[in-house]
Amino acid sequence: MNIGDVAERAGLPAKTIRYYEEIGLVRPLRGANGYRAFRDSDVHKLAFIGRARGLGFTIEECRKLLALYDDKGRASADVKALAMGHLRDIAAKIAQLRAMEATLQGLVQACAGDARPDCPILTGLAAGGAGQGAACCD
Amino acid sequence: MNIGDVAERAGLPAKTIRYYEEIGLVRPLRGANGYRAFRDSDVHKLAFIGRARGLGFTIEECRKLLALYDDKGRASADVKALAMGHLRDIAAKIAQLRAMEATLQGLVQACAGDARPDCPILTGLAAGGAGQGAACCD
DNA sequence: GCTTGACCTTCCCGTGACTGGAAGCCCTAT
């Protein structure tokens, strides 16, 4: 199968698939004309990667997940540990974004948002209402 | 003031400050020895940028915020619009992360996490339980 | 005066995960 068909079936841009080959996530065959020739297993793998990426796993995590997927003797505990580590990362990011959101919402609500120049958002940023210190980014 | 002192006072790495000069966010003077010579206003500006970055504003948004800050005749509505746009971005990211979290939590809870190889996380990724389609990434 | 060490300078490369574009080959249809 050529890359265009694979892109459609796996739901990934052709560019991305070439990139995944370059970094060794997939290893399609090559036809006599130099075209990549994907097997069904490659398509399957690419769809797997696409879903893992959709859940926010990094490329390196995807590589590990693929290795676990291929390893028929794996312990599900290993997979779960990887997933739970990623869940912690997600939770941390959410917490950080919520802290930003809360601070910024406070500033926005204090701002009249009219034609006058006084703006608590700007004075807040200038005077230190937002946390470059300990308030938000640890 | 030299860059080291500025870095400490503004709470930013010296590397970052040099980068901010390179992209035109600050324009410190230069001493006869070639060292950057920062005025208080530069330090103030850098702290402002640091706090805006801490709230997740991009560099280009920081540039706009600085321009508004410098423009004494600005309308606070312009600042508020910028901040609210950013709030929407934050909310969208939070929503996306929460969708990932929910999906992944479902998979993790279904996984025994023991020495056996059966793993709903892997089968979920392989079979399409997670959204590369419409479920999570729009 | 000389050395030492901390500080400063520029320059270039690397990050993650792609995306865009140029130049050129291949295949099919007309």
Next chain:
DNA sequence: ATAGGGCTTCCAGTCACGGGAAGGTCAAGC
């Protein structure tokens, strides 16, 4: 023969820096 679409490689850019090399500068101590 030509037109188009798809495929190939390679190079450059994204965003916001961080690491490190090679070298100039400054203040303190001997």
